[in-house]
Amino acid sequence: VGRAGRRPRVRGLARVLVIDGAGWMGGGAMDRAREATRGAVRVLGAADQVGGMAFEDNSRWVTPLQPCADKSRVLAAIDTIVAGGGTDLYSALDKAYLALDETFAERKHMIVLTDGASHPGDFETLITKIAEAGITVSTVAVGREALEGLLGEMARIGRGHYYLCDDPAAVPEVFALETAAASRVGIVQRPFFAQ
Numbered sequence: 001v002g003r004a005g006r007r008p009r010v011r012g013l014a015r016v017l018v019i020d021g022a023g024w025m026g027g028g029a030m031d032r033a034r035e036a037t038r039g040a041v042r043v044l045g046a047a048d049q050v051g052g053m054a055f056e057d058n059s060r061w062v063t064p065l066q067p068c069a070d071k072s073r074v075l076a077a078i079d080t081i082v083a084g085g086g087t088d089l090y091s092a093l094d095k096a097y098l099a100l101d102e103t104f105a106e107r108k109h110m111i112v113l114t115d116g117a118s119h120p121g122d123f124e125t126l127i128t129k130i131a132e133a134g135i136t137v138s139t140v141a142v143g144r145e146a147l148e149g150l151l152g153e154m155a156r157i158g159r160g161h162y163y164l165c166d167d168p169a170a171v172p173e174v175f176a177l178e179t180a181a182a183s184r185v186g187i188v189q190r191p192f193f194a195q
Contacts, residue, residue, distance in 0.1 A: 012047035014105035015040070016065060016096040020089070020114035020142070021054040021081055029142065029168040030081065033113055036175035037078045040111070043179050044068045051099060054081045055092035065099045089114055090121030097130045108135040111178055112154070113171065115146045123150065127157040136160045140174055 017037050021030070041050055051065030052074070063077040093112070100108045110130070130137055137158025139151040144166045155162035161181060163174045 014049040016051040036172040059092035089118035
């Protein structure tokens with residue numbers, strides 16, 4: 001019997017995929033992001049939960065955090081992500097954090113795919129709060145103009161992995177690596193190059 005006031009822990013992984021949908025992601029970059037996101041969903045088990053958040057000037061749930069029982073519905077929702085607009089990463093992170101903090105899962109993880117350019121925000125304080133809640137954060141920096149300092153620091157504070165993909169073609173492979181590593185999250189600061 002747990003202590004009064006403590007939430008029960010359940011097995012499985014709860015993961016939110018936070019995808020940059022800004023205008024710069026148009027064309028092939030968004031196609032790769034959708035492909036990577038679909039791959040990350042497919043490998044999750046029945047006991048896992050997944051949510052998809054897209055962000056531009058505003059952030060929106062493409063698919064809310066939910067059990068992976070009906071993957072076809074989640075996969076169909078991912079295909080609705082389109083590129084356009086600016087970038088407000090901070091609000092997307094905050095919404096993903098609130099959803100993960102409220103869910104019951106053994107492990108809680110967030111993967112952020114972006115170039116890091118965003119409206120201003122106190123990212124260090126937010127990621128610290130996320131980490132203190134037991135949620136790990138991994139970042140995938142996409143493009144040659146990616147803000148490596150910000151995204152690397154977010155992953156360090158969030159006790160996750162950091163990947164640099166200067167070619168969007170590498171994104172699906174990176175997501176596959178990150179999904180496989182979800183149970184042993186630890187910072188990996190290194191560039192990643194497509195084979």
